[in-house]
Amino acid sequence: MDIDKKIYEMHAEMCKIFTNSKRLEILNILRDGEKSVTELEKATGLHQSNISQHLSLMRDKMIVETRRDGTNIYYSLADKRILKAFDIVREMLYAKIHKNAEFAQKLDEK
Amino acid sequence: MDIDKKIYEMHAEMCKIFTNSKRLEILNILRDGEKSVTELEKATGLHQSNISQHLSLMRDKMIVETRRDGTNIYYSLADKRILKAFDIVREMLYAKIHKNAEFAQKLDEK
DNA sequence: TTAATATATTAGAATATTAGAATATATTTG
DNA sequence: CAAATATATTCTAATATTCTAATATATTAA
Incomplete structure (x- = not known):
């Protein structure tokens, strides 16, 4: 496949992550450094399962990275x-x- | 409403435009300056109606602007x-x- | 006014995305 | 091992998005 088309598709695919205001809010909170799911829950007021879904999606798309510390999992920006x-x-x-x-x-x- | 939330929503709304690789391709073609629908049709190989739909959407969201010259309508980047x-x-x-x-x-x- | 050309709109089926509820898993502590 | 805590996964109904085909509109030229 045409390399340009492929890049457009990857770009479009990445932008899908940014079409949800809650995800943008989460990413903006991560601007200041890594946060646990619970911290994000408190900061955003979203349901835990919903945050987890958003984070899972962003992790799959390599927008965020994780680090475990005990029962906590800390999320940070990948780039x-x-x-x-x-x-x-x-x-x-x-x-x-x-x-x-x-x-x-x-x-x-x- | 919280001004930050509003901005996140506008941001998310704008990113919806960029979740389609054809639209990204069109926008990238407009990098070099305004183009008519027919020129975009030739450059992308998309159906005319489909291009028109994409352009209409991007015009509504003020991502592109138009200028008519006879039967041609030229599209360009708004910002x-x-x-x-x-x-x-x-x-x-x-x-x-x-x-x-x-x-x-x-x-x-x- | 009619034909030709350029562009826009509509309808519809296929597909994708969303939030929330319920449930499952993993880790630590006692 | 059991309980407590943190996080992840699955399911579902509601909603949104996509492309194509068909049709409509606008402008120019004859």
């Missing part, structure tokens, strides 16, 4: 470069929000 | 910053491929 990509998207979103706000204001002025 | 994010993801993917290849080679050596 911190993803944070840079997230930051760019966030910049774009803020710009979009700002643009929309300006547009709304112009409508009000009429 | 070129997205390309930088794509490049980071691609770097990560290449690193992952490389890592996997090394691992496979170690297995062979045994």
Whole structure:
């Protein structure tokens, strides 16, 4: 298969991970370093099974890595470069929000 | 609603656009500048209706912009910053491929 | 106005994703 | 070994996404 197509598919596949706001929240919490499932449960308020599902998915896709310490399992980012990509998207979103706000204001002025 | 949650949701929503390899291919073609639907049809080999659907979606989400010239409609990127994010993801993917290849080679050596 | 070209929309079947409930597994402590 | 704690897995109903084919709309040229 065409190598370019393959990369597009891998890219699309990776982005599927980022289509869930809870997963993005989890990843953003991991920005500061590894966290256990329980810590993530407290930080997000999600059900344990649900967090575990999200983490399992992200581990399969090699977005996060794990380290066991006793009964705890600590999750961390496998490649911190993803944070840079997230930051760019966030910049774009803020710009979009700002643009929309300006547009709304112009409508009000009429 | 919590502003952070809102941003995570917008981010997730935007990433939905990138979960389709055809859309990523289209966006990458637009890297070089605006293209008409027909040009994109030729470049990708996709059905016209399908391209139109993808473009319509990306236009709704303000990822691409349009300009009409006669019967042609030219599509372009609304915010070129997205390309930088794509490049980071691609770097990560290449690193992952490389890592996997090394691992496979170690297995062979045994 | 009619034909030709470019683009958009709709409908529908196949497939994928989600959260939560229930259950299972693994580790430590007593 | 039994109990307690932490984490993982499985199942299911609801919802969302995909592509193709068919049809519709818009613009230009004759």
